[in-house]
Amino acid sequence: MKAIEAFYPLLRTPKKIIITTHQKPDGDAMGSALGLYHFLVKTGHDVTVITPTNWADFLDWMPDADKVIDFEAKKDAALVLIQSAEILFCLDFNVLHRTKHLEKHLEAAEGIKVLIDHHEQPQESAFQFGISNTAKSSTCEMVYDFIMQSERPELLDVTIATCLYTGTMTDTGSFRFPATSASVHRMVAHFKDLGLQHTPIHDNIYDSFLENRLRFIGNALLNRMEVLYEYNTAVMSIPRADIIQYDIKTGDTEGLVNYLLTIKGIKFGAIVIDRNEERKWSFRSKGDFDVNIFARNHFEGGGHKNAAGGRSSDTLEKTLEHFYNVIPAYKGALQ
Ligand code: 5GP
Ligand code: MN
Secondary structure, eight states, X not given: OBOGGGTGGGGGSOOEEEEEEOSSOOHHHHHHHHHHHHHHHHTTOEEEEEESSOOOGGGTTSTTGGGOEETTTOHHHHHHHHHHOSEEEEESOOSGGGGGGXXXXXXXXXXXXXXXXXXXXXXXXXXXXXXXXXXXXXXXHHHHHHHHTSSOGGGOOHHHHHHHHHHHHHHTTTTTSTTOOHHHHHHHHHHHHTTOOHHHHHHHHHSOOOHHHHHHHHHHHHHSEEEEGGGTEEEEEEOHXXXXXXXXXXXXXXXXXXXXXXXTTOXXXXXXXXXXXXXXXXXEESTTOOHHHHHHHHSSOEEOSSEEEEXXXXXXXXXHHHHHHHGGGGHHHHO
């Protein structure tokens, strides 16, 4: 993977460009993809955002989200674009399998693959150019840097800023996680100077619940949570029946894991959800406990030191049992 500086000259002439991101794209994935999309369109390129799957309804308001192609919904159209793309930007993931059924098509694509991402341990051989920086708050912040260091930084506008603010806000827990550097705040100041309206963004993302989602959370906190004080750990498991009863859709479980860390003294929060095709884990920690390593060691996952995910093909009961079996080995690290 070559440094991004050598890539910029390729943007001097119009190109066919695809931007893609991880499955079930979150605020940072959608924000960085759409922010870069608006910048590249202004630069004169033919650009399409293709996501491996659908996304949460609370991201639908984002500028031009209606033009994004969901690979699972429009496979044929997406494949034509992927096969003819001269450049493929890969944002907010660093291993191709995070794109689910898109993986083999990205692997086969002949265009130049460019990585922009902030997760641990990138699959460097999969990308020709790229930036991988785990110190960055979000991929949105990295797209901002990419634009500011490009040959056309003056093209940054309030639409791009709106997209990039969204993902920075969601990935930093509204500007509270340790990666929220002075540069992040300077970037937000720049966005405000461009005319960014930040309050509607917050309302769209965080104050747009339907009643069922709040009742689902209430039930999960009351009936699905175990607190393991011995290990400063809280764990929650969500059975399929809850997903059906409360009519839970993509994105409705986002943020649930964070409640576990609001208990005084809890350093490790883990939630496993029984999805149709697999059991999906979300891990969060405070301080030095490294959930990226935990996820890699036990649940085929990864991510960041304080936020990671994983999966299992076992039943929900077996997956949870495995968690209970491995957690004693971390007693020292969790004290
Ligand atoms: P979340 O719990 O919000 O789904 O994910 C937390 C972080 O871990 C995100 O940055 C996400 O991209 C990453 N992540 C989630 N699941 C996986 C996984 O299965 N593998 C890897 N490598 N990263 C994951
Ligand atoms: Mn991210």
